[in-house]
Amino acid sequence: MIKGNRFYGLVAIAAACLGSPAxxxxxxxxxxxLKSVAEIEQTVVNAKGEKTTKLVPASxxxxxxxxIWTVTANNICxxxxxxxxxxxxxxxxxxxxxxxxMGPGTDITYSLDGKTFGTAEQLTVKADGAQRQARxxxxxxxxxxxxxxxxxxxxxxxxxxxVLN
Amino acid sequence: MxxxxxxxxxxxxxxxxxxxxxxxxxAGAPAGTVINSTADVSYTVGTxxxxxxxxxxxxxxxxxxxxxxxxxxxxxxxxxxxxTQVSTYxxxxxxxxxxxxLLTLNNAVTSDxxxxxxxxxxxxxxxxxxxxxxxxxxxxxIVYVPGSNDPALAxxxxxxxxxxxxxxxxxxxxxxxxxxxxATSRTGTDVPGTPFPNGGNGINGVVDAVIxxxxxxxxxxxxxxxxxxxxxxxxxxxxxxxxxxxxxxxxARINYSIAVNTTGTxxxxxVVFTDxxxxxxxxxxxxxxxxxxxxTDAVDLPDxxxxxxxxxxxxxxxxxxxxxxxxAAGTKTVTFSVxxx
Numbered sequence: 001m002i003k004g005n006r007f008y009g010l011v012a013i014a015a016a017c018l019g020s021p022a023x024x025x026x027x028x029x030x031x032x033x034l035k036s037v038a039e040i041e042q043t044v045v046n047a048k049g050e051k052t053t054k055l056v057p058a059s060x061x062x063x064x065x066x067x068i069w070t071v072t073a074n075n076i077c078x079x080x081x082x083x084x085x086x087x088x089x090x091x092x093x094x095x096x097x098x099x100x101x102m103g104p105g106t107d108i109t110y111s112l113d114g115k116t117f118g119t120a121e122q123l124t125v126k127a128d129g130a131q132r133q134a135r136x137x138x139x140x141x142x143x144x145x146x147x148x149x150x151x152x153x154x155x156x157x158x159x160x161x162x163v164l165n
Numbered sequence: 166m167x168x169x170x171x172x173x174x175x176x177x178x179x180x181x182x183x184x185x186x187x188x189x190x191x192a193g194a195p196a197g198t199v200i201n202s203t204a205d206v207s208y209t210v211g212t213x214x215x216x217x218x219x220x221x222x223x224x225x226x227x228x229x230x231x232x233x234x235x236x237x238x239x240x241x242x243x244x245x246x247x248x249t250q251v252s253t254y255x256x257x258x259x260x261x262x263x264x265x266x267l268l269t270l271n272n273a274v275t276s277d278x279x280x281x282x283x284x285x286x287x288x289x290x291x292x293x294x295x296x297x298x299x300x301x302x303x304x305x306x307i308v309y310v311p312g313s314n315d316p317a318l319a320x321x322x323x324x325x326x327x328x329x330x331x332x333x334x335x336x337x338x339x340x341x342x343x344x345x346x347x348a349t350s351r352t353g354t355d356v357p358g359t360p361f362p363n364g365g366n367g368i369n370g371v372v373d374a375v376i377x378x379x380x381x382x383x384x385x386x387x388x389x390x391x392x393x394x395x396x397x398x399x400x401x402x403x404x405x406x407x408x409x410x411x412x413x414x415x416x417a418r419i420n421y422s423i424a425v426n427t428t429g430t431x432x433x434x435x436v437v438f439t440d441x442x443x444x445x446x447x448x449x450x451x452x453x454x455x456x457x458x459x460x461t462d463a464v465d466l467p468d469x470x471x472x473x474x475x476x477x478x479x480x481x482x483x484x485x486x487x488x489x490x491x492x493a494a495g496t497k498t499v500t501f502s503v504x505x506x
Contacts (some may be wrong), residue, residue, distance in 0.1 A: 036204045038221035046419035060225045061200075062375055063193025063261055066211040071204040071219060081208040093226070150208070158204075164226065165194050 031077035032084065032150065039068045061164045066097060071144075073156040080149040086158045089114065089141050093165050098136035100161035103144040110134075111141035177322035195320060195376045196228035198375070212237040230350045230361075231260040231377030232387040240393035242431060249284065251302045252387040256348045258318035260377060265317045268309055270328060274386070281389055283327035288346070290316065291325035302327040314388035315351060328387070338393035338429050347384035354381035392431030396490055398438065400422045417505050418449065425497040427490040436487040438499055441480045446503035448472055450477035453483050453501045460485070470499075 046052055060066055064113040071088055075081050086103075100123045101108045109117040112125065114136055123134035144158040194200075199263040237253040258264050268288055272281045288309035293299050307314065308328060316324035332345050352364055352374055361374040401424075406417035413419070425438055442448050451471050453460050460470035475481040485499050 030217050031210050032206050032208055032215075032217055034204055034206045034217050034219035036202060036222045037204065038222045038224050058224060060229045060373060063230055067224060068205075069202060069222075073206055077210065079210055081210055083214075084206060084208040086204055086206045088202065091200045091202040091224070093198055093200055098401045127320050164200070164224075 009105040014094045017035045022140065031075055031079070031081050033076055034086070035072045035073045036088070037070050037072075039070065040065060041068060056062050063164050066071065066161050066163050067094065067162050068159065070160045073150065073158075075152055075154050076149045078152050080151050084146040084150050084156060086156075087145075088158070089159065090139060090160075090162050094162035095137045095163040095165055096139045096142070097163060101142050101159070102143075103146075103156070103158035105147050105156075107124070107147065109138040109143045109145070110136075111143065112138055114141045117141070168359060169178065185425040188298050193229070194226045196226055196260075198226040200224045200226065212238045226261065228262040228364075228374035229260045229377040229381045230262075230264055230352055230379070230381050230402050231258070232264070232266055232348050232350060232383045233257045233259050233379065234346060234348050236306065236346070236385040236387045239386065240390060243332045243338045244393060244431070245332060245391055247332040250281070250330045250332060250389065251342060252328045252346075253300065253302070254328065254332070254346045254385050254387075256318070256324040256326055256346075258320055259379070260373075261320050263317060265315045265351040266324075267311055267315055267351060268326060269311070269349070271347065271384075272343075274343040275309055277343040279333055279336040279342040279391070281330035281342045281344045282333055284331060287326040287329050289329070291327065293325070297351040302329075302353040307363050313327050316348075330387075330389070331492075332389060332391070336391045338391050338431070340391045342389040342391075343388045344385050344389065346387075347382055350376075352381070353370050354382060358391045359434055390430075391431070393442045394427060394429040394431035394433045394491065396433050396436055397426050397428070399426070400440075413505060418502055419443075419446065419505065420452075420502045421500065423499045425487060425490070425499065427492050427494060429492070432489050432491040434489045436490045438485045438487055438493070438497075439482050440499075440501075441482045442503055444480075445506045447506060448481060448483070449502040449504055453455075453485070454499070455487075456498050457486055457500070 001006065022025050040058040041053050042056045043051055055068060058067060069088060071086055073084060073086060079087050109119055110123055111117040112123060121133065124131040125134045125138060142160050146156055150156050170294050200223065202222045205216060207214065207216045235255050237255060239251065240488065241252065243250055256266060270283055270287050271285050286308045289302065289306040290309050291300060292305040292307055298305060320323055326346060328344060328346055332342070336342065354359055355376045357376055357378050357380060359376040364374040401422050403420045404411045404417050406412045406414055421438065423438065427433060450462055451459065453462060453472060455469050462472035464473065465473040470483065470485040472484050473484055485500050487497050
């Protein structure tokens with residue numbers, strides 16, 4: 001247990017490059033260590049006077065601001081992990097930004113209730129007695145299914161954006 | 166806990182960069198709300214299926230200080246010397262936390278032609294109370310005293326404010342006078358995005374406050390338009406004697422024509438034209454007409470005109486209600502005839 005914790009802390013530093021101390025972890029993290037971070041896009045002017053954007057970790061946010069949620073999965077075992085699936089709920093008080101979910105090598109589906117997942121075309125809601133396609137701002141859950149196995153030492157990546165209401 | 170300390174430092178960086186959201190919502194998520202997010206993963210190693218959770222990520226909603234002031238009747242027509250002109254304003258806290266606002270009145274706006282005269286006192290807070298008086302200026306409303314009863318508004322709450330002005334007697338027809346009510350955050354004002362670390366009015370010391378798009382202050386204008394109006398009557402007469410001439414002898418008929426004209430930008434309401442029947446003459450029954458259309462002599466409705474017989478010291482007269490008159494209405498012509506006794 002103790003050993004696992006310490007190891008996990010190291011991974012967190014490496015994965016996020018935040019220099020953050022270890023996270024409290026109650027159980028053995030297993031083969032995949034999952035890390036979530038909330039960031040905000042900042043426009044900065046570089047030495048050449050050019051405007052560039054960078055992501056800054058955010059523990060606070062203003063209403064109307066777009067928060068970028070990034071989930072990384074690191075395989076810390078010596079064997080591949082198969083059927084890797086990441087789930088992330090759109091946080092409370094936030095609205096999913098259409099077409100913002102991305103993840104290399106993943107199939108992305110959405111859900112309104114956390115139970116039924118489907119592509120944008122498959123999700124419908126009942127409105128005025130008729131079924132219509134769900135709007136992106138109605139998605140409450142996002143799922144990334146990785147097509148390939150996650151090799152030892154490899155890192156998988158999933159991201160979406162949501163606006164603080 | 167340690168991780169949140171780190172993220173706190175990161176947020177200071179965010180604020181230092183002066184981030185300004187371009188679409189701050191009215192209110193939105195309440196300031197201080199802690200938004201939690203945890204991702205989970207499922208996978209198999211060999212034949213063993215496993216799940217794991219990510220760390221918990223929290224994002225705390227910052228306080229946005231924003232206010233909106235709107236005059237409920239932006240344009241009001243008045244006459245010079247009018248008193249106790251009451252303007253209603255809405256002061257809306259469109260931030261996401263409680264905030265207190267200072268109210269100020271500025272009648273010396275330079276982009277107008279006259280300055281409305283603020284009554285003493287000039288600003289009142291709607292007492293609300295029962296639905297019957299809510300939003301209506303009445304004696305139960307409360308005199309506003311800056312610093313004493315500044316409106317303290319919860320997120321999305323509204324204060325109804327009344328401003329009382331008089332109109333200077335020397336204002337001229339067509340002139341504009343602006344009366345401007347401003348509401349200013351007691352926390353402060355600045356360019357949008359300016360942070361007040363651990364500031365704000367609703368949750369002091371808990372979360373940062375940031376000035377929103379309104380810059381922490383807003384104002385609303387009531388524009389008074391002097392809409393003076395003057396109604397004049399020009400009377401002409403033509404004498405027709407019984408021989409076809411124009412000698413004013415007994416039995417001769419005098420045809421009177423009165424042109425009623427309106428000048429100015431305003432509207433005169435409830436205009437009534439009356440004219441006494443001259444001494445030693447007798448009204449010719451049925452001769453009364455308005456714009457060449459005969460009106461009956463009887464005091465009746467909806468007929469526009471009456472002949473009123475003499476009563477005691479009051480001489481006989483004709484009376485023609487003309488209603489509302491403005492320049493667009495053009496000239497109204499009243500005609501009647503008398504016979505010389």
